[in-house]
Amino acid sequence: MGGSLGRSTVTVTGRQVSRARIAEIAAREEESYRGRTRRSAELFERAGRSLPLGVASSFQVYDPYPLFMTDARGSRIWDADGNEYIDFDMAFGVLAAGHSHPKLAAALQRRVANGTCYTFPVEDGVELAEEIKARFGADLVRFSNSGTEATMDAIRVARGYTGREKVVKMEGGYHGHHDDVLVSIQPPRDAMGPVESPRTVPASAGIPRSRLEETVIAPFNEPEMLEGILDAHRGEIAAIIVEPVQFNIGVVPPKEGYLQRLRELADQHGIVLIFDEVKTGVVLAWGGAYEHYGVQPDLFCLAKSIGGGIPIGAFGGRREVMLAIETLEGTPAFRADAAGTGIERSTIPGGATRVAHLGTFNGNPLSMAAGLVTLKEILTKDVYPRLHTLADRLTAGSQAVLDEFGLPGYAINVGPKGCVMFTPERVTNYRNFIGLDADLWAAGFFYLANRGILLPPGPDDQWTLSVQHSESEIDRHVEVFREFARELTA
Numbered sequence: 001m002g003g004s005l006g007r008s009t010v011t012v013t014g015r016q017v018s019r020a021r022i023a024e025i026a027a028r029e030e031e032s033y034r035g036r037t038r039r040s041a042e043l044f045e046r047a048g049r050s051l052p053l054g055v056a057s058s059f060q061v062y063d064p065y066p067l068f069m070t071d072a073r074g075s076r077i078w079d080a081d082g083n084e085y086i087d088f089d090m091a092f093g094v095l096a097a098g099h100s101h102p103k104l105a106a107a108l109q110r111r112v113a114n115g116t117c118y119t120f121p122v123e124d125g126v127e128l129a130e131e132i133k134a135r136f137g138a139d140l141v142r143f144s145n146s147g148t149e150a151t152m153d154a155i156r157v158a159r160g161y162t163g164r165e166k167v168v169k170m171e172g173g174y175h176g177h178h179d180d181v182l183v184s185i186q187p188p189r190d191a192m193g194p195v196e197s198p199r200t201v202p203a204s205a206g207i208p209r210s211r212l213e214e215t216v217i218a219p220f221n222e223p224e225m226l227e228g229i230l231d232a233h234r235g236e237i238a239a240i241i242v243e244p245v246q247f248n249i250g251v252v253p254p255k256e257g258y259l260q261r262l263r264e265l266a267d268q269h270g271i272v273l274i275f276d277e278v279k280t281g282v283v284l285a286w287g288g289a290y291e292h293y294g295v296q297p298d299l300f301c302l303a304k305s306i307g308g309g310i311p312i313g314a315f316g317g318r319r320e321v322m323l324a325i326e327t328l329e330g331t332p333a334f335r336a337d338a339a340g341t342g343i344e345r346s347t348i349p350g351g352a353t354r355v356a357h358l359g360t361f362n363g364n365p366l367s368m369a370a371g372l373v374t375l376k377e378i379l380t381k382d383v384y385p386r387l388h389t390l391a392d393r394l395t396a397g398s399q400a401v402l403d404e405f406g407l408p409g410y411a412i413n414v415g416p417k418g419c420v421m422f423t424p425e426r427v428t429n430y431r432n433f434i435g436l437d438a439d440l441w442a443a444g445f446f447y448l449a450n451r452g453i454l455l456p457p458g459p460d461d462q463w464t465l466s467v468q469h470s471e472s473e474i475d476r477h478v479e480v481f482r483e484f485a486r487e488l489t490a
């Protein structure tokens with residue numbers, strides 16, 4: 001967090017914010033953070049003796065130490081020192097329903113008292129699948145336990161269905177922590193290669209070189225470049241996986257016509273188009289990005305918000321593709337081999353006849369109950385107009401502050417998710433995200449946190465509004481942001 005960009009001033013609309021002033025405020029605010037959150041510091045120190053990096057997921061750690069939380073209700077969250085925050089992080093976008101929505105809490109209490117895991121199917125799972133099908137125009141759905149599992153499984157289905165092995169992923173996109181997609185997340189400038197054919201850069205040690213060869217990287221929002229990449233790999237690509245809005249680099253919407261062009265290119269090349277709707281699904285709209293942009297993928301992945309705060313994942317889509325879980329007969333993979341030999345059988349190594357999709361906790365009664373109440377009773381069709389209005393209010397308020405004080409950046413939201421991008425130019429893909437002013441962002445994060453406004457702890461994430469946020473909380477957020485801007489430019 002807060003790496004120096006090595007510039008001495010930031011100039012926008014004729015005003016200047018000195019690096020020294022940013023550093024001064026950042027240091028003062030970090031000091032104040034340390035003073036208010038001593039219990040978190042103690043817990044972090046203790047955690048470091050049992051957990052690598054002191055956390056359960058490496059995303060949770062940031063300098064100087066993360067807040068440890070104890071309670072949350074509605075739009076509010078409390079840390080281990082009892083400090084209260086209006087939560088705009090909402091668990092990295094999980095909580096469009098807000099914390100512990102009373103309807104969810106009641107449903108879970110009933111469920112907990114009656115068994116939380118059977119590994120036998122339950123009716124709630126059927127009803128939840130029906131609800132997801134209705135929202136996403138899908139034929140078939142399967143459940144998993146996280147977004148990572150959903151994208152991993154969807155990719156395997158696409159590979160089984162097509163009989164091909166390579167996957168196209170956009171530079172700067174995040175689709176979870178399995179080997180195929182844990183590449184080129186935020187690659188260093190000197191490793192990323194030319195924009196028209198980016199290199200596949202592992203985002204972790206431990207990913208075998210052989211895996212890297214299977215993931216082809218393309219720049220987001222550049223359909224002509226993608227065309228060149230697909231031509232260079234003709235007949236090899238099983239799937240294109242893409243977030244309809246790139247949310248791993250702030251908020252980067254698709255350019256006009258981009259998603260439609262992806263649909264056309266996938267069709268031309270016989271590729272399975274996968275929309276990763278882990279962040280967009282049931283948040284941007286009742287039917288996620290599919291409804292918001294009107295483009296239908298072959299497969300989509302869900303997680304986060306659909307469970308209202310309980311671990312869950314799902315993927316689904318077109319019957320013909322999803323049926324690869326039952327049999328490969330009739331799929332392009334099956335036909336490809338038939339053309340060569342006249343013998344109809346799978347081309348899949350080992351002669352597999354279907355795609356395996358497994359998991360002890362898939363469709364467990366607890367997450368099915370959570371999903372059902374979240375989708376059927378909380379994130380209902382009528383809540384979305386208000387969510388959009390609240391989000392537009394936060395964006396407009398933040399933009400007014402940026403304009404008033406001439407700060408280098410712009411406010412943006414797509415539906416209930418948004419952020420301030422501290423860079424004057426509009427970001428269209430990872431390459432122009434790199435110039436974002438991380439120092440300015442970090443100073444703002446601590447300034448706001450110290451005054452009860454909690455944002456996600458990273459310039460690459462964004463705020464998410466829930467059905468439990470209020471207008472006055474939005475206005476409080478803008479007010480504190482204005483104080484920050486005033487002090488910065490004083």
Ligand SMILES: Cc1ncc(COP(=O)(O)O)c(C=O)c1O
Nearest residue numbers: 146147148174175176278279303
């Ligand atoms: C777009 C997207 N896809 C997939 C994932 C992975 O989900 P999970 O963390 O539940 O495995 C994330 C997580 O942040 C995500 O943002």
